Amino acid sequence: MAAALLPVAEAQQRLFARAAPLAEEEVPIALAAGRWAARDILARRTQPASALSAMDGYAIRFADLPGPWEVIGESAAGRGFAGAVALGQAVRIFTGAPLPPGADTILVQEEAAREGDHLALAGEGPLRLGGNVRARGLDFVEGDVLLRAGARITPAALALAALAGHATLPVRRKVRVALLSTGDELVAPGVPLEPDQIPETNRLLLAAMLADLPVELIDLGILPDRLDVLEAAFRALDCDLLVTTGGASVGDHDLVRPALLAAGAEIDFWKIALRPGKPMMAGRLGDAMLLGLPGNPVSVFATATLFVRPLVAHLAGAADPLPRSHMVPLGEPLPANGPRADYLRAELVGGSAFAATIQDSSMLRTLARATCLIVRPAGAPEAKTGDSAEILDIA
Ligand SMILES: Nc1nc2c(c(=O)[nH]1)N[C@H]1C(S)=C(S)[C@@H](COP(=O)(O)OP(=O)(O)OC[C@H]3O[C@@H](n4cnc5c(N)ncnc54)[C@H](O)[C@@H]3O)O[C@H]1N2
Numbered sequence: 001m002a003a004a005l006l007p008v009a010e011a012q013q014r015l016f017a018r019a020a021p022l023a024e025e026e027v028p029i030a031l032a033a034g035r036w037a038a039r040d041i042l043a044r045r046t047q048p049a050s051a052l053s054a055m056d057g058y059a060i061r062f063a064d065l066p067g068p069w070e071v072i073g074e075s076a077a078g079r080g081f082a083g084a085v086a087l088g089q090a091v092r093i094f095t096g097a098p099l100p101p102g103a104d105t106i107l108v109q110e111e112a113a114r115e116g117d118h119l120a121l122a123g124e125g126p127l128r129l130g131g132n133v134r135a136r137g138l139d140f141v142e143g144d145v146l147l148r149a150g151a152r153i154t155p156a157a158l159a160l161a162a163l164a165g166h167a168t169l170p171v172r173r174k175v176r177v178a179l180l181s182t183g184d185e186l187v188a189p190g191v192p193l194e195p196d197q198i199p200e201t202n203r204l205l206l207a208a209m210l211a212d213l214p215v216e217l218i219d220l221g222i223l224p225d226r227l228d229v230l231e232a233a234f235r236a237l238d239c240d241l242l243v244t245t246g247g248a249s250v251g252d253h254d255l256v257r258p259a260l261l262a263a264g265a266e267i268d269f270w271k272i273a274l275r276p277g278k279p280m281m282a283g284r285l286g287d288a289m290l291l292g293l294p295g296n297p298v299s300v301f302a303t304a305t306l307f308v309r310p311l312v313a314h315l316a317g318a319a320d321p322l323p324r325s326h327m328v329p330l331g332e333p334l335p336a337n338g339p340r341a342d343y344l345r346a347e348l349v350g351g352s353a354f355a356a357t358i359q360d361s362s363m364l365r366t367l368a369r370a371t372c373l374i375v376r377p378a379g380a381p382e383a384k385t386g387d388s389a390e391i392l393d394i395a
């Protein structure tokens, strides 16, 4: 009697519960892009540190409108005006330059007429006190929490942290991910093929799918369907996460599980209520987490989307490691689903999702065309055109 298949969400939570995020390290800020913050990141300074002009023009006192004014000096970014602005006075000012004491508003130069030191209004002028001025602390104030622990260090977050006075950032160390393919039929892409051989694609696919994550890849190559060879490779393992592909099912040549067990691994679970990707296994071998993915390339894509990438993100300290989904209308009806959650290769056309007609887990052409996966929960009833469906964007 077959064991019950594990629901996807439960499998994800079990994976996260099995492994704590990796150790913290402080890295130069330029190297922190794409990592996750290991601690809350606080502002070490106030931005702007003083009121600045948002435009090129003249710093004036709002109360002096409609002018005229005497121009008494200049304030440029990096070189503020030393004095103060008094009744009837103005200071030539440029974008990003400090607002001189006494001034409170910027008259943009397009609305000003200047002759020598004489300045007159030549347009509508600023409509409110503080117009075109960036107040002190507009962006943030010293001590503000700018990024929570577990937040991704996006390009914008990186620039923000630098502006907030950080030269280094606390992150989790990179995840050392070992990739290994199994199968006697597999040869490196481009190598002339004997009958019954095919080009190996799963490591390439996985490496590309991990390229935006903080990983150090360890390529363990293609191994044959031999218990002793696989076991020896597993015993010699030195990584945080081992990802194998192929040999995960129940055939006589599906040796990953027995080889892992022989090498001393604990298998936490095997077989998910998922299509494609059912035979995935997860466990631990010494200090390493392991994910044994099925061999079919589309199963690799699905399990990498749902488990490998999220586990890498979790190990790298992500508070929110799961892929983001959103709802779109279906472009066509879909039949009722069976007991496995189905991730259908689909295209978005005019905002609606259309599933490919043939959903075979070997078909890379269909996968390469797809721009999203439609999530069909286990046991979902028939769906009509226009019904709302959850999708994961993949392109
Ligand atoms: N009797 C049963 N048979 C199968 C079951 C089952 O439950 N009972 N499950 C099926 C499902 S679902 C899947 S998925 C596959 C997965 O099997 P394996 O993980 O053992 O995968 P392999 O047999 O090694 O390979 C499957 C397929 O993929 C090709 N492959 C494998 N590795 C690569 C690679 N690195 N690059 C490119 N292509 C690869 C391989 O040549 C096979 O064609 O099992 C079903 N069977």
Ligand code: MOO
Residues within 6 Å of the ligand: 274, 275, 276, 277, 278, 279, 294, 296, 299, 361
């Ligand atoms: O679940 Mo398998 O991954 O469909 O082909």
